[in-house]
Amino acid sequence: MTKENTTASLTPKSFLHKVLNGTAIGVIVALLPNCIFAIIFSLDFFKNNAFFATWNVANVLFQATLSAVIGTLVALEFNFKGMKAALLAAIAFVSSGASSKLAGATELLGYLQKQKAPAEITATANKMVTGFYTTGTGDIINVMLICALSVLVLLWLEGKFESFNFVLLPIVGSLLATVGLFTLPYVKMISSLIGQGIIYFTDLQPYLMSVLICVTFAILIVAPISTVAIGLAIGLNGLAAGASAMGVGTTCIVLVVHSFFVNKPGVTAAVALGSMKMMMTNVFEHPISYVPIIATSAVTGLLVPLFTITGTPASAGFGLVGLTGLFASVTGGLSMGLAILAWLVIPTVVAILFRLLFEKVLNLYTADIFKFEP
Numbered sequence: 406m407t408k409e410n411t412t413a414s415l416t417p418k419s420f421l422h423k424v425l426n427g428t429a430i431g432v433i434v435a436l437l438p439n440c441i442f443a444i445i446f447s448l449d450f451f452k453n454n455a456f457f458a459t460w461n462v463a464n465v466l467f468q469a470t471l472s473a474v475i476g477t478l479v480a481l482e483f484n485f486k487g488m489k490a491a492l493l494a495a496i497a498f499v500s501s502g503a504s505s506k507l508a509g510a511t512e513l514l515g516y517l518q519k520q521k522a523p524a525e526i527t528a529t530a531n532k533m534v535t536g537f538y539t540t541g542t543g544d545i546i547n548v549m550l551i552c553a554l555s556v557l558v559l560l561w562l563e564g565k566f567e568s569f570n571f572v573l574l575p576i577v578g579s580l581l582a583t584v585g586l587f588t589l590p591y592v593k594m595i596s597s598l599i600g601q602g603i604i605y606f607t608d609l610q611p612y613l614m615s616v617l618i619c620v621t622f623a624i625l626i627v628a629p630i631s632t633v634a635i636g637l638a639i640g641l642n643g644l645a646a647g648a649s650a651m652g653v654g655t656t657c658i659v660l661v662v663h664s665f666f667v668n669k670p671g672v673t674a675a676v677a678l679g680s681m682k683m684m685m686t687n688v689f690e691h692p693i694s695y696v697p698i699i700a701t702s703a704v705t706g707l708l709v710p711l712f713t714i715t716g717t718p719a720s721a722g723f724g725l726v727g728l729t730g731l732f733a734s735v736t737g738g739l740s741m742g743l744a745i746l747a748w749l750v751i752p753t754v755v756a757i758l759f760r761l762l763f764e765k766v767l768n769l770y771t772a773d774i775f776k777f778e779p
Contacts, residue, residue, distance in 0.1 A: 415560075418690075424553050425686040426778075427479030428545065428629060432682040433675055434478075435471035435542070439464040440679030444727035471542040472501030479552045488570070489559055492578035493552060500551040500585025501543025502593070510534045545629040547592040551585040596630055600639040607645045611710040615648040619706030622652030622722065623698050626681045627660075627688045636721025646716030647734055648709045653724025654731075655702040655752050657681055662756040663697070663775040672777045679726035683777065691774040697759045705752045712747045714739060725749075 445451060446461040476497025480490035498504070510533040517527050558581060559574075566573050599621075606617045618641075625632050632653055641649055660681055664673045675683060688694050708714065715737035716730060723729035731748045735741055763769045 420553070420556075422686060422690065423482035424479055424549055424556070425689055427482045427552070428475050428549055429683040429685050431471060431475035431478045433680045435468055435474045436682075437675060437678060437680050439468050440726045442727075444729060444732065466539075468542055469503055469539045470498075471545070472503055472548045473498040475545070475548055476552055479556065483556050483560070485556075485559065488574055492559070492574060493555055496555050496578050496582045496585065497548045497552055498543075499582035500589065501545075501548045502586075502589045503541060503543030504537045504539040507533050507536070507538045541634065542631065544589060544593055544596070545631065546595060547585060547589050549629055550588065550592065551581060554584065555581045596635055599625070599630065600635050603635065603641070603645075603649075604639055607641075611644055612707060615644060615651075615709035616703050616706035618645055618648040619652040619655065619709065620699055620702045622649040622724075623656045623659075623702035624652075624695065626653045626656045626722075626724070627685055627698070629682070629685065632722030632724075634722070636718055640718050641716070641721040642718060643715050644709055644713070646718060646721040647714035647730070647737070648706055649721040650716050650724050650730030650733065651705050651709055651714060651748070651752075652702050653681070653722060653726070654748055655705045655724075655756075656698050657725050658749075658752045659698050659701050659756045659759075660684055660775065662753065662760055663694075663772050664777070667772045667776045679724075684775065687775055687777065691770065693770045694774055696769060697756065697763055700759050700763075701752065701756045704755050708747045708751060712739060712743055713737075714744075714747060 442461065442464055446457055446464075451457040451461070473494040476494040477490055479497075480486075480493040485493060510530065514527070514530040514534050517530050522530075555578075558577065562574075562577070603618060603621060606614050606621070608614075609617070622632050625635070632649065636646065636649055657676065657679070660676045661673055664676055664684075672683075688698075712734075714734045716733040720729045720733035725731065725748065731744050734748070735744050739747070760772075764772060
């Protein structure tokens, strides 16, 4: 794709495509290592080995760089280099909220001081108050919004104040990051509202609940929203956790089934290993692609109460990533044979049948809409 760096050559569609593309590739870069190795490295042999334990830490920290990676790749999509690319990376990281003050640290320090705790404990608490702590990946929606705003501002500034760029651009960057911090709590409300809707689903009878949760998570995994964060935040457990993981796993299988013949093996492998969000651009540009995702997840959602597929808050948003959902259901009492049938065999068969129906019989779309173009 030719990357023009002028506002005149950009249309709203091409602008959105560039932002989504940078986000999708960033997800692969930052999240794929931990997606592949998280379960493996949790085994005792690897946990007790210094090298693999350190590698696991590196994978987790790699995830925390997601926002900065997205910022860099979005910058490259718009042909920004050097200072502008660095600025976008910094703006994205700050705006993500991945690094923030530790909630409750000030109250803890005050309590320890009041109780006259030992000096070393108070000193540690003081570090917690003054320091910043990095956790998770941050809010991807806010990252995308602020990256888009930052690109527009940087494009507008092109050709203006050239002699002051080395002073002006960093200041503009910090101001844009400040805007990101102001928008962050409001953008986070989107995830909160989705979580509240899912909590409502858990009060319904098992089959309806499972289908609705399964379909919801199937849709969310190809949106700039963290299914893992939602699952943990609202504490999904039991059948609800199983249904959410099934939704994520179902989308993975649907995308693999549609990607197999139109993408290079590496792309399909990346999707199979957990990088479903790399297909966000395709789904956003071709909303019809939601049809097989919703249809297949509606069917697989019925498997959850049928096979009593359960999970935990930690497994709720992972699906087949690292086989987390599958192993969680086995831990919950499902036999390995039935788990493979419910998680892999039946969803694959259903996904293939729906692809034949929608693509060959009803002619709703062609598989080319799932072709990944970096």
